[in-house]
């Protein structure tokens with residue numbers, strides 16, 4: 407259906423492909439209208455609650471600015487200042503905040519808690535729950551990534567896309583970005599390679615689902631522990647490493663040390679297709695995970711990718727909070 411008002415946006419896997427196509431269509435429309443200065447006050451007098459358990463630059467500001475541009479208002483909620491801190495449960499928070507608003511958007515990345523928290527809120531909220539990143543999924547990022555790929559490449563079919571990172575569940579690290587991309591891109595008939603060092607596997611159910619998605623939509627999905635193989639002939643590379651976790655209490659420094667070679671360098675980029683594009687959800691750990699000459703170089707589309715976060719966020723809000 408194209409009528410999506412009230413639909414939770416927790417994972418794109420819960421959305422039909424036609425529904426995702428509608429989200430993309432509206433994203434492109436909103437982007438054009440923003441460039442032309444056309445009024446897009448589709449959510450006049452509407453409010454979204456934005457609950458953040460963690461820091462954010464892109465997600466928070468694309469939602470806040472985006473909702474203002476749609477004629478509505480976003481309440482930013484730092485959860486450390488909420489009664490959640492005194493034990494208020496998801497049900498109570500969801501029932502009450504949804505009675506004040508037209509959507510509850512939430513970032514909760516705590517491992518084995520975040521997604522359950524969103525699902526718990528969705529069960530009790532009278533307004534749609536929008537996932538701003540949890541321990542498993544980052545659908546706002548995935549949608550912006552897909553929009554950017556569609557913008558830059560004429561055809562997603564048979565595009566060689568390499569996701570060169572993963573965080574191991576055993577290390578309790580966030581896996582939401584590679585997990586979201588691994589599930590989404592095969593649905594757009596891409597040839598997806600997931601590369602990571604041994605011991606950094608995504609959960610089995612993700613691999614199974616990604617392969618099923620590929621089979622259904624004439625894409626492919628494979629996993630390798632060989633980084634060079636992932637770069638070879640790639641049209642798009644999405645490399646990420648563990649540098650930003652160096653201060654993580656669970657051995658971030660050792661992880662960084664043991665995987666130092668998993669870095670996006672010019673040498674690696676030379677293995678890829680001539681017109682390869684470099685993507686990264688940001689923030690990037692420059693120097694540790696990518697050379698400046700790559701992220702600032704001609705192959706990099708990271709700023710387009712980040713810019714598209716606002717157009718896709720506006721699309722998600724327009725369709726789930728407004729419309730029919």
Ligand code: CP
Pocket residue numbers: 461462463464465466539547687688689
């Ligand atoms: N990519 C992303 O979600 O960025 P923020 O953490 O800054 O929101």
